[in-house]
Amino acid sequence: MENDYIAEKLNTLKKEIENRPNKIQYSIDIHIKDLNECVNRRYSLQDIFNYLFNDEKQVTFKYFKNMLYRARKRLTRKTGGNNQPEKLIKTQPKTAHPVKKHNLFSILDEQEDKKELHDNRSDKQAVEDRFARLLAEKEKQNK
Numbered sequence: 001m002e003n004d005y006i007a008e009k010l011n012t013l014k015k016e017i018e019n020r021p022n023k024i025q026y027s028i029d030i031h032i033k034d035l036n037e038c039v040n041r042r043y044s045l046q047d048i049f050n051y052l053f054n055d056e057k058q059v060t061f062k063y064f065k066n067m068l069y070r071a072r073k074r075l076t077r078k079t080g081g082n083n084q085p086e087k088l089i090k091t092q093p094k095t096a097h098p099v100k101k102h103n104l105f106s107i108l109d110e111q112e113d114k115k116e117l118h119d120n121r122s123d124k125q126a127v128e129d130r131f132a133r134l135l136a137e138k139e140k141q142n143k
Contacts, residue, residue: 006043006051009034014052024059025067032071 013031017024028035038048049064059067 006038009038017052028067029071029074032075
C-alpha cells in the first residue's frame with residue numbers, strides 16, 4: 001500500500017513527535033481522529049507505526065498500541081470541538097442531608113462533654129455509688 005495517504009494525514013503528528021518526544025501520548029491524543037481515519041482506510045497499525053517512529057528504540061509497537069487505546073478511551077468520553085479531550089468536571093453527589101463542615105477535634109470535644117466520666121475505682125464506696133446509680137437509672141426506665 002502506498003504511504004502517501006498516511007504521509008498526508010500524519011505529517012503534523014510525526015513532526016510533533018520529533019519536536020516533543022516527551023509528549024508522545026499528548027500528541028497522539030490530539031491526532032487520534034487522523035489515526036482512526038487511516039485505520040478505517042485499511043492501513044495497518046504496523047504501517048502507521050513504521051511511518052511515525054523510524055527509530056525502534058524510541059517506542060515499541062506494543063507501547064504504541066497502548067497509547068492508541070488510551071487515546072481512543074479519552075475520545076469516547078466527551079470531546080471538545082478543537083479535537084482535544086475535555087477534562088471531566090468532578091461534581092459532588094447530592095446527598096439527602098447537608099454536609100456539615102466541622103473541625104474533627106470539635107466533634108470529639110462535644111462527645112467528651114456529653115459522656116459521663118466512668119468511675120473505675122474498686123473500693124467499697126465506689127461500688128455502692130455505681131450500684132445506686134444503676135438502680136436509679138433502671139427505675140427511671142421502668143416508669
